[in-house]
């Protein structure tokens with residue numbers, strides 16, 4: 001699977017174009033909050049064969065341009081089922097974050113995914129790992145080489161857990177489950193550069209509690225949630 005990253009919008013969110021190399025079929029992963037991603041994708045030559053839209057979570061910067069993308073590509077759209085309560089607030093999230101001009105309609109969801117589900121993109125199977133904490137239903141999509149983590153994990157950091165509907169205790173468990181996956185997986189985050197699970201397990205200061213639990217040496221850890 002080819003992973004192309006486009007960093008767009010006021011929040012500099014990483015959106016992705018995932019392409020199954022055997023069939024050329026593509027998926028958009030996350031949307032930005034403006035028409036910028038649509039314009040970028042429509043300018044690509046050759047035009048991508050977009051078959052689906054995948055959302056990691058329902059925050060404005062990741063899902064806010066869904067209607068604009070669906071106007072251009074009327075394709076099946078996937079959202080974690082547990083993300084519905086947050087997704088439903090999209091029309092007012094701009095106002096919630098002090099930017100009412102960014103209030104956006106929700107757009108259409110066709111498929112609600114759960115932990116352990118798979119999504120087929122051509123010959124590529126994407127697996128779903130539910131990683132709530134930053135949001136109620138945040139999920140990751142992964143193959144045997146790459147994982148798209150939304151705002152679960154960043155190079156050297158993790159997603160904020162102080163937003164409405166965040167839960168730091170769930171984040172603790174989600175990070176443990178994420179770090180049970182193979183360390184060679186390339187991590188494509190919602191913000192910032194590419195990393196790997198192995199590099200984060202050793203160097204990420206927010207994962208000190210996992211290093212302690214597993215008896216691993218690494219960077220000093222922050223205590224950021226109860227029990228960490």
Ligand SMILES: [Zn+2]
Pocket residue numbers: 057059062134151
């Ligand atoms: Zn977010």
